[in-house]
Amino acid sequence: MNTPPRLKKSANPRNNDHVSSRPAVPQTLQHLFMTDEPLKRLYETIADCPNCALAKQRSQTVPGSGPVTANLMLVGEAPGQREDEWGLPFVGRSGQFLDKLLSGIGLTRADVYVTNVVKCRPPKNRDPKEPEIASCSDFLDQQISVINPVVIATLGRFSMARWFPDARISQIHGQVKRIECRYVVPMYHPAAALRNNNLRSVMHDDFEKLLPLLEKQSASNPRASVPPTSKSAHPRNSPL
Numbered sequence: 474m475n476t477p478p479r480l481k482k483s484a485n486p487r488n489n490d491h492v493s494s495r496p497a498v499p500q501t502l503q504h505l506f507m508t509d510e511p512l513k514r515l516y517e518t519i520a521d522c523p524n525c526a527l528a529k530q531r532s533q534t535v536p537g538s539g540p541v542t543a544n545l546m547l548v549g550e551a552p553g554q555r556e557d558e559w560g561l562p563f564v565g566r567s568g569q570f571l572d573k574l575l576s577g578i579g580l581t582r583a584d585v586y587v588t589n590v591v592k593c594r595p596p597k598n599r600d601p602k603e604p605e606i607a608s609c610s611d612f613l614d615q616q617i618s619v620i621n622p623v624v625i626a627t628l629g630r631f632s633m634a635r636w637f638p639d640a641r642i643s644q645i646h647g648q649v650k651r652i653e654c655r656y657v658v659p660m661y662h663p664a665a666a667l668r669n670n671n672l673r674s675v676m677h678d679d680f681e682k683l684l685p686l687l688e689k690q691s692a693s694n695p696r697a698s699v700p701p702t703s704k705s706a707h708p709r710n711s712p713l
């Protein structure tokens with residue numbers, strides 16, 4: 474994995490004088506900027522994207538984070554304020570809870586790929602609009618194509634709607650769906666659990682359903698005596 478500067482200088486607030494008053498990305502999160510080569514090229518394309526109204530208001534794009542070899546991809550809704558400032562997905566309070574959910578099944582952010590259905594922050598953290606999601610969907614297509622995850626967990630109703638447009642999240646969360654060559658598991662958004670304490674245990678339970686899917690992948694791969702999210706367990710090496 475390379476550690477190049479991920480974004481063009483003009484698109485990265487850490488390099489811009491006019492935003493130098495913004496908080497710096499903590500050292501503990503710097504590893505989330507590590508980017509594999511195929512994703513780096515895609516991130517550079519996203520950084521220049523003018524394709525919807527959100528381009529005008531962003532500080533920078535928030536393409537995603539995680540290794541190209543991840544077996545688990547988490548797809549949320551949209552960057553928030555902190556994400557817009559730092560250029561990383563899920564680094565605010567929702568991200569802290571997401572880290573706990575991952576820790577509960579023995580994973581860290583370094584094991585998984587995390588992104589959103591739109592790569593730019595909607596103003597005042599409003600919901601992303603349908604035309605914005607549609608404009609951005611090709612980037613998510615490309616991320617899925619490059620990473621080829623075994624499991625996609627959708628976080629919230631906007632990413633759920635990509636695969637289950639008529640579903641209600643309260644009815645299908647935690648249900649494992651087989652779609653073509655991978656599993657898709659709809660989940661609540663971590664922010665929902667921050668607003669409603671009752672959803673915290675629901676989300677922990679739903680996350681536990683991911684582990685057997687990842688372990689199944691490892692079991693099907695003769696080189697998978699290492700954790701399921703390691704490079705050798707990548708789905709490209711699997712009959713799945």
Ligand code: SF4
Binds near residue numbers: 524526528592593
């Ligand atoms: S949200 Fe997506 S489509 Fe819209 S400007 Fe940002 S990167 Fe482009």
